[in-house]
Structure formats: C-alpha cells, structure tokens
Amino acid sequence: MGLPAAIIFTGFYFVPFIANLRYSLTRWDRITEPEFVGFRNFVNLLTNDDLFYKVLGNNLRFTFLVVLFQTLFSLIFAIFLVKNTRTNIALRTLFFFPTILSSVSVGMIWLFMYDPNFGAINLFFTRLGLEGFALNWLGSESSALYAITFTQVWFHTGQMMVIYIAGLQQIPQELYEAAEMDGASRWQQFRNVTWPMSIPTTIVVMAYTTIQSFRAFDLIFAMTQGGPNNSSNIFAVLIYQTVFSELRIGYAATQSIFFIIVLVFVTLLQRKFLNSRYEK
Amino acid sequence: MIYKVSRIVSLFVFSILIIIPSLIVVFGSTKTDSEVYNKPLALPEKWSLDNFRFLFEVSNVGRSFLNSLIVTGFSVTITLILASMCAFAISRMITVTGRVLFSLFAVGLAIPGQVNLVPIFILFNDLQLTNKLSGLVLINIVTTLPISVFILTAFFRELPKEMYEVSEVDGATPLRVYRSIALPLSRPAMGATAIFLFVITWNELLFPLLLITDNDKRTLPLSLLSFRGEFFSNYSMIFTAVMVASIPMVVMYLLMQRSFIAGLTAGAVKG
Numbered sequence: 135m136g137l138p139a140a141i142i143f144t145g146f147y148f149v150p151f152i153a154n155l156r157y158s159l160t161r162w163d164r165i166t167e168p169e170f171v172g173f174r175n176f177v178n179l180l181t182n183d184d185l186f187y188k189v190l191g192n193n194l195r196f197t198f199l200v201v202l203f204q205t206l207f208s209l210i211f212a213i214f215l216v217k218n219t220r221t222n223i224a225l226r227t228l229f230f231f232p233t234i235l236s237s238v239s240v241g242m243i244w245l246f247m248y249d250p251n252f253g254a255i256n257l258f259f260t261r262l263g264l265e266g267f268a269l270n271w272l273g274s275e276s277s278a279l280y281a282i283t284f285t286q287v288w289f290h291t292g293q294m295m296v297i298y299i300a301g302l303q304q305i306p307q308e309l310y311e312a313a314e315m316d317g318a319s320r321w322q323q324f325r326n327v328t329w330p331m332s333i334p335t336t337i338v339v340m341a342y343t344t345i346q347s348f349r350a351f352d353l354i355f356a357m358t359q360g361g362p363n364n365s366s367n368i369f370a371v372l373i374y375q376t377v378f379s380e381l382r383i384g385y386a387a388t389q390s391i392f393f394i395i396v397l398v399f400v401t402l403l404q405r406k407f408l409n410s411r412y413e414k
Numbered sequence: 415m416i417y418k419v420s421r422i423v424s425l426f427v428f429s430i431l432i433i434i435p436s437l438i439v440v441f442g443s444t445k446t447d448s449e450v451y452n453k454p455l456a457l458p459e460k461w462s463l464d465n466f467r468f469l470f471e472v473s474n475v476g477r478s479f480l481n482s483l484i485v486t487g488f489s490v491t492i493t494l495i496l497a498s499m500c501a502f503a504i505s506r507m508i509t510v511t512g513r514v515l516f517s518l519f520a521v522g523l524a525i526p527g528q529v530n531l532v533p534i535f536i537l538f539n540d541l542q543l544t545n546k547l548s549g550l551v552l553i554n555i556v557t558t559l560p561i562s563v564f565i566l567t568a569f570f571r572e573l574p575k576e577m578y579e580v581s582e583v584d585g586a587t588p589l590r591v592y593r594s595i596a597l598p599l600s601r602p603a604m605g606a607t608a609i610f611l612f613v614i615t616w617n618e619l620l621f622p623l624l625l626i627t628d629n630d631k632r633t634l635p636l637s638l639l640s641f642r643g644e645f646f647s648n649y650s651m652i653f654t655a656v657m658v659a660s661i662p663m664v665v666m667y668l669l670m671q672r673s674f675i676a677g678l679t680a681g682a683v684k685g
Contacts, residue, residue: 135588136503136515139496139559146556147522150533157532164536211428214421225425227671228432233678234663236617238635239656242642243435246649252451254434288431296679320417349528352619356639370620373531387532394529401524 157387164383175388185364185372186389190396192279193348193368197400199283200347205339207291212298213328226299229292237289241356244285248272275365278358282366285357286350294339301335302328337408344404348397369393442653450650465654473644474629475658478637482616485547485633489554490611493562494604496555501566502592506578516567522560527553528620535624545628553621558614562607565680569603570596609670609677616663634659 158175162168179186211229215222232240247253248271256268271281305327313323351370354360360367360375373393376386434455442450443465444458470476500519504512527534534553543549573596581591597604619635626632632640638655645651667674 135592136500136507136511139500139563140515140518142496142552143518143522143556143559146534146537146552147527147530148518150530150537153533153537154530157536207428210424214425225429226675228429230675230678231432231436231667234613234667234674235660236619236635236638238617238619238638239660242638242652242656243439245642246438246454246652247435249647252454254438254454257454291428293678296675300679345524345526349526351528352617352635355619355623356642370528370531374620374624377532377535383532383536390529390532394525397525397529 154387154390157384158391160384160387162383163381165381168384171384175385179385179388179392185367186392188364189367189369189372190392192364192366193396194400196279196283196286196350196368197344197347199280200286200350201340201343201404203283203287204291204294204343205336207287208294208298208339209332209336211291211295212302213324215295216299216302226292226296230296231292232289233293235289237350237352238356240285240289241353244281244288245272245357248281272358272366273362275362278362278366282350282354282357286347286353289353290343290346294343297339297342298332298335301332305331333408333411337405340404340408341401344400345397348393369396439653439656442650443657445650447648447650450653465650466658469651469654469658473637473641473655474632475634475637475655477630478632478634479658481547481631482634485550485554486612486615488547488551489558489615490608492551493555493558493611494608497559497562497607498566498597498600498604499592500559501563501570502596503588504563504567505570505573506588516563519560519563523564527557531620531624534621538625544625545631547631549625550622550633553625554615554618557621558611562611565607565610566600566603569600573599603680605673606677606680609674610680612666613663613674613678 157168159170159172160168161171161175215226215229247255250256250268250270250273253271255271259265259267269277272278309327309331310323313327318326348368349370350368351374354366354368354371355374358366360371369389370393373386373389376382376389438450438454441456441458442454444461444463445465449456449458500515504516506512507515538544538549538553543552577595577599578591581595586594617635618633619639622633622636623639626636638652638659641652641655
C-alpha cells in the first residue's frame, strides 16, 4: 500500500537527484548537446567564483540570524502568552496570522513598508526625528539582506511561538511552585526551569527554522531577486538565475550539490550542538 | 515590574508591527494611488471596489484564482490519499520494508525537494509537463509527500494495535482495514495535514515560476509577482492583488483558527 507513494517519490525525487549528479559533470546550455567536462565545474566553483562565496556567506548569515532571532522572539512571546487567558489567545491568533500569507504577498507588503519615500518604516523614523535611520533599506547593499531577515522573522515567529507554547504547557507546574518557595526570581526560574525543560522544543524549532530559511527563495525572489549587486542573494535564487539568466545547466547542478552539502552540514552541526546541551 | 513592563511593551510592538501593514493593505486596496502614498494609514476617502473591478478587467487574476484552486485541490487530495496509505503501511509493517519506506521519506524531509530545481526543470521539459496544471500537481505531491507521511505515520502509530488485530482475525484485507478502521479514526490528523498542505500549496512560488510561462496557466503567487512588473509601483493595485490572493486563507483562518494553528504546527513538530 505504500507502493504508489514510494514509486512517485523515487521517480521524481531520487531519480532527478541522481540526474543532477550527472549534469554537474557537464557543460550544457540546453541548445547544444551536453559536453562532458569531468570535475571542471567543481574546480571552477571552488577556486574561481567569487559570487559563489558571496552567496555562501549571505546564506549562512541569513540562516544564522533568522534562526537566532526567530527562536529568541518566539520563546519570549511564548513565555509572555503561555497562560490561556482570553487576551493571550487573541494575541496568539494575531501573532500567528502572517504565517498563513504567501511569501509573495508578504514580500509585496514589506516592499511598501521599506519604500524609501513612502514606506511606513522611514515615515516612523523621520517623525521621531531619527532621519539617520531612514535608509533605502532594500536598495542598498549594506542593508538589503538584514531587511529581508527582519521580514522573514516577522513572517514565521508566530508559528514557532505556538510550538513553544505547546512545549511550555507540558512543564509540570510544581517545578515553578517549588522554585517560588525557594525564593527564585523570574530570571532564575527561567534559567533553572523553563530553559532546560524547553530544550527538546528548542531543537524542533531550530531545526525547522533552519530548513525554512534555506527555502526562503519565494520571499527573496519577490523582494529583491537577490540584489542589489547580489548582496541579498542566497543559494536557491542563485541556482535559479544560473539556469534561466545564464543558461548554464551543468554549473547550476554543481551549485545545487554544494547547496545540499551546506544544508546537511549546518543541520548536523546544529544537532550536535543542541544534543550536547540536552545531555548535560 | 521590569518583567511586566517589558511584557506589555514587546507584545504591543509586535501587535503594531502586524496590524499596521495589514491595515495599509486592506485600506490601500480601496484607495487611489496618491492616497496610498500620501496617507497610507488614513481611512480611505470613499470605500470603493473600483480597484478590484479594474484588476479583474485588465488582468488574468480570475483565471489564476481558478488555477490555484484546481492545483491546490488536486494536489492536497492526492497527497493525502497517497500519504495516508503509505503511512498506514509503514505503521503496520515492523519489517525491513517499513523501515526502508520510512527512511526514504526521511531523506526527503531533511533535504527539501527544492534542491532538485535543475533536474526537475529538465525532466518536466522532456516529459512535456511544463505549462500544464497537472505538472504542478505532480511536483506539489512530490515535495509535500515526506512531511505528510511523517505526520500521518506518527498518528497511525499511536492508534491501539488491537483495533487492527481484531479485524485481521475476521479476515479483512489490509486495504479494508485501512478503509474502514484507520481512515475514519484518523479524521483529525487528516484534517490537520490537509490544512497544512493547503496553505503551503496555495502559496507555493518556486515550481510554478520554474514550470509555467503561459499567462493562462499562472497560479496566484505567480500573477502577483508579475503584477509587480506590470503595475510597477502602483501599490493600490498591488495591494488589491494581495487581497485577492489572501482572502480565501484569511477567511478560513478566521473561521477555523484552532484547526489552522494545530495543522500548521503539526507540520513543524512532526517534521
């Protein structure tokens, strides 16, 4: 009974996966026949491609910042909203709301928010007299990636918060009562009860956020298409551009392989780090 | 004291950060462009649906809406059928086959289907599945199968074994046990998975962008993206299009908040 699903999945996931390995050894523009070039694409990519390293750096920075802030904010909001009061439930519904929108919609909304002339962000800073903060957020190389990072965190913090709330509500209430009897402050309660008890949830949240950040193609494509000057480019967008703008199928396939390697590496590293915390 | 103040301040700030952009979009869709630019937050001078009328006249948005509905409907239904059958098989087989099946999809979960962008593009061109809604349905099924199998396997494993065993003694075939016992019991899990799949399929951009060039075959996110090119910085029209693309989700969210939140978090937790 599992056969239909397994066949479709093998045919359109694993078979393409293998085909990708084959393409990576060729030079191919889809007009002429593919030409076998051995590992030349790999050598080129590693030794002679500044753009690749720039995108690698962007992607790692983006993932690190999104994971850090999304985990942090979702945990904080979860702690604030953990009790099932009416206001808290209403706020949870509100915070969760962006999650149901499409990345393209969110991209369009924040394009306007960040607009240098009319956007609400700059309007806010100028009203406060902080003209120095009124930047061309998405149009300048130094801020575009961070502006998108903020949008991504805005987009999915509510979803992770709900996961944290479910986790926090599992923590036995007696632990807090005991801590309070010992005269523990709120901070001490957090450090000695909430944080250690919520590490399993943190593992889930961080793992999911990591994959999510590697898949931020839609949002970045809608907002900047990786620009200006590739300052907000990440792997998925780069691969897409190599296929469609440059027609270099073989090279794009090689980029995909490195994309997978980086993704697996980051996931394993994170798991190792969190598991060592868990065992302590 | 510090706790209370920081709680109220941060909750307030995040609420504002969600409410203001939402209001700008809702108001903006009924305003003229100059109103959007000069007073983005003010109430519209007169509520009118002219933007919506105009959008449906000049663009293919109605067609895209229908396409999205068709693609999402078929993708979600077929994925649910295939994934629930597979999950049922995995949870009933303690043998090697079950474990192999499970790890097959585990790989798919750790390495999302998006990394196959290049070979899928080539393969779908060779099979002439580009510019076809059926092609989109197929690739949606492939990318969402792993997570669906995971959620449903976790659920089927929690069902008491006796439920199955009794009917097997009566001589029921596995397909019959699946249909008359497993499926009816799994309604809540199927519902949660359906919502999760509905949201991600409805909002998917990457593969439509890769496989669709024909105007008449665009899905909503793709149209929305093209409006940005056509209307450039004509934000009242862009906001109108955002409204059209989001309204089905928002209405469903408001009607079924609980199931929505449960569904979208099940996707993350079980994955």
